[in-house]
Amino acid sequence: MPASLLATKLFIPASRPELVPRLRLVEQLNKGLHRKLTLISAPAGFGKTTLLTEWIVKLRFSSSKENQNANSIAWLSLDEGDNDPVRFLSYVIAALNQAEGKNAILGKGALSMLQSPQRLPAEAVLTALINDIITIPDRIVLVLDDYHLIETQPIHDALAFLLEHLPPQMHLVIATRQDPGLPLGRLRARDQLTELRAADLRFTPSEAAVFLNHGMKLNLSIEDISALETRTEGWITGLQLAAISMQGQDTSSFIQSFTGSHRFVLDYLVEEVLMQQPENVQEFLLRTSILDRFCASLCEALLPDAENSGQETLAYLEQTNLFIVPLDNERRWYRYHRLFADLLGQRLHQKASSSAGDDGIRMAELHNRASIWYEENGLEIEAFLHAVSSNDIEHATRLMEGGGMPLHFRGGATPVLRWLESLPTTVLDAKPSLWVMYASALSMRGQMSGVEEKLQAAEKALHGIEQDEIARNTMGHIAAIRALIAATQHQTKTIIAQSQRALEYLHPDNLPVRTATIWKLGLAYQLQGDLAEASRAFTEAISISQISGNTIIEITASIGLGQVQETENQLHLAAKTYHGVLQLIGEQLQPSGCEAHLGLARIFYEWNDVDTAQKHAQQSLKMAQQLVNIDRSAACEVFLARLKLSQGDVASAAATLTKVRQSVQQHNLVHQIPEVISAQVLTLIKLNNLSEAAHLAEKQELPFSQARVYLAQRDPSAALTVLRPLRKQAEAKGEADKYLKIIILQACAHHTNGETSEAIQLIREAMGLAEPNGFIRIFVDEGLPMAHLLSEAAAQGTMPNYVSKLLAVFEAEAQKDDLSPSQQLVDPLSEREIEILNLIASGLKNKEIAEQLVISLNTVLYHNKNIYSKLGVNKRTLAVAKAKEINLI
């Protein structure tokens, strides 16, 4: 929910009909299109914007004529408020979309990344945007006007990144009063830069002649034109002001006194121009000069009486060419030519300070009126900026607090921080909640180091103040921010202590902070393994956020709840929760979307709907990659590897896992390593490489993996020894998901050990837990031994429906293997089978094998049948070939 964007900033200023055609410059701009960047760098008043609008008209005309190399133009007029990277990039995306037309969805992914509550690297946002731009068939030109107003290094860096990776169909144009913080030298050296500077832009004598005599219809001699050109040095604004001053005057005496003066051209001419205006127009110009842009109703809000019609005066100004620039086609919004606005502003300032005290113009009053107008019209950042300029701390504070959702969470972090930095500590001390907002805005920017200092200042300022509702709420907010800092460092005890303190002190109506705090509490309990408390906190956070419409918290708390439900084996509930999250997120790109898809992938896999599981996992992976989230990408890849493994594609599962392990180690994602290694152990078991599997499981201290290796090594007692303490632990912590896994492994171990009754008893318990939530794969993935155990359980009349459902899946798996023999084995050969295979390979007949092993011929044939089925073949010769192929013999 960013503060609203102003459409007028995206409007390409109208090209004036009377202007001087500047064909040589247009030609240079055209030639520059095949380079990456065009830089128009010159002081104020050199006609940078005007030149660009003339060029754009011609560019559109020529491309509609040729109709092959269409150009679309994205325009962005920057102002000081755009020094926030989020706001800047949001505007760039809006400008590109406006250029591409109604149905354009450029940068949709990038935009949702900008709106995400988590801070994402600008490179990720730009990469998503660049990938969208690459799909555009035609050329797109992005114009950034008044770039000198950008002073934030991260924005220069983002632009440098964009230039470095600029798609071939994109061209960037920057108009600025000073050279931007971009690697211009490198661009020049690579011939990727076209430059137009003051010397190129100034009017030549012949252009001055066309302008004065043709454009402004003055009948001047060559000498007069030359004198004016010399005096103004071809400076376009100077010539324009001179021309306006000469309208209806004796031109030769004007030129004589003007060229004879040493006065600064502007001083001289602005006075001339202003003095010619009626008093009410002068007043209008001065008062509205505080506005970056204006419409009639906003101007009227600043005028002393309601008699002056804003609309009429604006029409008059446009008609008399008084440096106003329309910002839309309907002639609703205008701005002054920047230089003219500065001059008017200076005069206003002078007048206000000389008339201080009496009923003349008061600056604060004007800004206050502007702030109120903007607030009433829903433009909060502009309202805030004017409240700051009017020095109205109460009003600025109220706008910053934004009724619970502070402005710095809605694209206003830069102006908010700039204001708070500018306030004297005495002001902050008098209003401790300002210190807390300061800390909140810093933490939102990721500048964690400064946060605690501000919180302590707030506490110091609160000391000795009466503990009224406001003070208590501020104290609660301090604790809430401390809990947030602790959450970034996974310090569960601190999160819980600070969150509880926050909830005690926060005002009951302060729902945004309360909800976020309850969510954090849930997170801490989840980290601690206290599932009941976690579930309670998440549920509460969700229900409050639904009431207060706080979608961000509703989404993140739902993810937490879904994960808790999975841990409790409540697969149906968890799936419902995750589907709810996806509905809330809609088309946005958010880390929570990755989590929900991956959770659904796990659940559908457990339900043996492998196709749906795969779709969700791939969706999750795609999102994680778009978000450049290596941690989530790794989690998705591990899941997909396990999916491949279950489908018998061991080789590609192993390859994926090797790749993921490298990436995880390279990025130091320590918490992902156990997941990756467990999957690798499973792969090694499938490949019958038990010694390596045992080595890995032991080295990484993964008890589950160790138990599996022991089972594969036919050492059930060792497996049981490992599983016993694990089971106690899971029981103590109430970890239902682990408990179920453990008793299934225990059942397998007892079964292998020949302890059938223990095995049946355990599998019965497991089925009882698993059936209500439709578990399938947790049994099927244990392979043939599990099939045998289940058959025996069925024979004893245990849950016949569930067992036959599970056995049907075993059957289908086996058939699938027959139809498409996979390269690797789902079910490893037993040692006896390998022994027999070796004898077959050495050329012995079945009867000879029976004799050598002292078993019956029937037993040999039984083993052969199993060997063929496991290898997916139907002949002895093929079995030998296959076994050699996968290095079994």
Next chain:
Amino acid sequence: MFYSIGTMKEHIHYLIKIKNHLNTHWGDWFDGLTITKTADGNTILSGVIVDQAALHSVFKKIRDLGLTIISVNPQEKGE
């Protein structure tokens, strides 16, 4: 002792020479710098500038008015 301008030292008195005569009422705009017209038709902005950031803000104002800088000179104490 030699020192480079403005690295550490603060509150330096500056003389900034600007092309053409500037009206004295621009003094407010330039945060109280003194405006003096010179005989050769130019203007000197002078006054104490607290640090480099403040100096750059003056340059920005000069830039935004489209004025031309001729020279910038810091004056050492005792000069």
